[in-house]
Amino acid sequence: MLNASPLLLPDTGEPGFGVYIHWPFCAAKCPYCDFNSHVRHHQVDQERFATAFLREMGRMRQLSGPRTVTSVFVGGGTPSLMQPETIGAILEGIAACWHVPDGIEITMEANPSSVEATRFHGYRAAGVNRVSLGVQALNDKDLKFLGRLHDVADALKAIRLARDIFPRMSFDLIYARPGQTIDAWDRELREAISYAVDHLSLYQLTIEEGTPFYGLHKAGKLPMLDEEQAAQLYEATQAITASEGLPAYEVSNHARPGAESRHNLTYWRYGDYAGIGPGAHGRLTRGRDKLATATERHPERWLEAVETHGHGMVTEDLLGYEEQADELLLMGLRLREGVDLARWQQLSGRDPDPAREQVLLDHGFIERLGNSRLRCTPAGMLILDAVVADLAC
Structure with missing residues (x-):
């Protein structure tokens, strides 16, 4: 069990070294989502997958060499479908591979529909000290439109639990929804901020190829806001969050000073990170080069590859200086700094x-x-x- 101290190490401003774990399973696939998430109508063998995470972790340790971890992020999918014992085994594995100081940020994503107090307490005991909730909207009509399994009551319950159990908490909202007005978004956003949050991720709804929304939009059955309307909502978002003490520190992320996501700062500052699990990506420095890694996206094929070869990687590309410079620019210009x-x-x-x-x-x-x-x-x-x-x- 990792140290569960609520005291977080200060942000040094350095890029850092993060570990990303991808849990690929969801209870349902949202119609806007193009993430690597999969629905299974049978019980997932969590012990088998946890063992595979640890094996692939060992391969990543060989590639990275000894490093000090500055953040861990368990994303998905819906990681809150995991048992606390599974999270605990994964975090212990990270500590066995790299140096993990007390007080680093350890984040786990959770959906309000899969939140239980006993499970949250178990995640906290395992070492998770920050939770990111996929709330997405604060009215039931739009939650249904977005294909979410929870309602507003579930969302508020999850927010209260997260605040009581974890030292740090964030939640996501999606805006620029069809028909959404600036006044309606103003009310919803200020309501969200009122729930004692210190970090919000606020994303504009986009139509991604291969999603159900893409098919509906292409068929003319899903009218979206035009560019001018979306830009007005973006500008309103910046003004409202700044006035409420949560200014944007990145294009879509807002925080009170000191509450910024350390793990995401590692990405945007172009630090190194080990990506473990189905469809995970990584960046690992090798001398002056950087190794770009990617793993098999399909969960069961990834599992078989790890059990056969010790990892599920399908890509290990060395990035030259110019490629790294372009990525640094692409990521860093998203940041206010x-x-x-x-x-x-x-x-x-x-x-x-x-x-x-x-x-x-x-x-x-x-x-x-x-x-x-x-x-x-x-x-x-x-x-x-x-x-x-x-x-x-």
Whole structure:
């Protein structure tokens, strides 16, 4: 059992080394979701899967070498379908492979429909000190539209339990839903903030290929808000959260100072992370190169591969300096703190193109923070992909 101290180590600002565990199973597939999640109408052999996680973990330890873990994130899927004993075995395995200091952030995703007080207490005892709840909406009509198995009463119960049991808690909401107005979103968002939260993840609804929503939208049966309406909702989101003391520290993530997700900061600061489980991705530094890993997405095929070969990896690609520089830019410009220019210059071997940078500066899409960092302005965040593409050229 890992140390369950509520005291969290301070954020050093360094990229860090995270461990991501992917639990691929859900009770139902949401119509908007394109994540690697799978529904099984039979009982999943959790002990067998836990053993496989530990085997693949050993392979990742060989690739990473000795490291100090700065965060753990158990995502999915629906990790709260796991028994606490399964979580406990996985966390113990991480501690056996790498150095895990007391006080690091250990997050687990949970759905309100699968929340039980006894299970939450079990996760806490196993070492989880932060939970991220997939609430998605605070009205029953939209929860039904989004295919969620819980209602608002379930969501509020889960929020109360999480607040009572875990030192830190976050929950997700999806906005820019069909027909949603700024006034309605204002009321819903302020209600969400009122539940004593210190972190919110707020995502615009997008139509992803291969999802049921994609088919409905393509057939003209799911009208979405236009770009201008979505942009207005985004701008309202930034204003409301800032006024309530939860400013955006990343495009879709808002927190009171000190409550930012340490694990997600590792991604956005372009740190290293070991990705373990079906469909998990990782980035592991090898000298000046970075190894990009990806595993088999299908849970049972991944399980068979691990039991046969010791891992389920299907990709182990070495990224060169230019590829790393592009990824650093893509991830870092999502953050309010921006990109470390010296690190980008070291990887890319060049300065940002002066003419391209000046155009973006003149239009108010980016700004310099002294000579050391570059970041997007609020206006630039609205066209983030275009800004990244311009700077990466």
